[in-house]
Amino acid sequence: MGDRDQVSGSEKAIAPPASSEFEKYVLDQLQRGERRMNEMQAEMNENTKLTKQTHSDTAAIVTAFQAASGAFKVLEFVGKVAKPLLWILGGMFALGYLWSEFRIRFHI
Structure with a gap:
């Protein structure tokens, strides 16, 4: 085994590279991280835009x-009030019908 790599099972430990290589490695990793963050920010901005659009589209609904x-x-409320009124009106019409039948039969 070399002094840079130590293999332990399936894991690989990496020793820090030489100074200029290390600086390049760190710079590369930072640039990759910045690209990933920019991509995630763009995706978040698009998601926010779509969320606001959905909100405005559904506001009328x-x-x-x-x-x-x-x-x-x-x-x-009208149904609750109308039900007793209909019973009362129905009773009044029934009484009116009975009265008219009574008058017809007994010639009053």
Whole structure:
């Protein structure tokens, strides 16, 4: 085994290279890291742009659903009020029908 590489099983330990080689290696790694960070930043910017676009596209839909929700609440209230009124009106019509039949049969 050389003094630069020591092999331990499947892992490989790398000894630091000579000074100028080390500087080139570090500079290369820093440049690779900077490229990766720039790529990730570009992807994040694109993702943010798409997220904002989706938000603005769905804002009208959300507003429509909220309006529909309010309308359904009003309709539910009207239904709750209408049910007893319909029973009362039905009873009144039934009494009116019975009264008219009574008058016809007994000639009042």
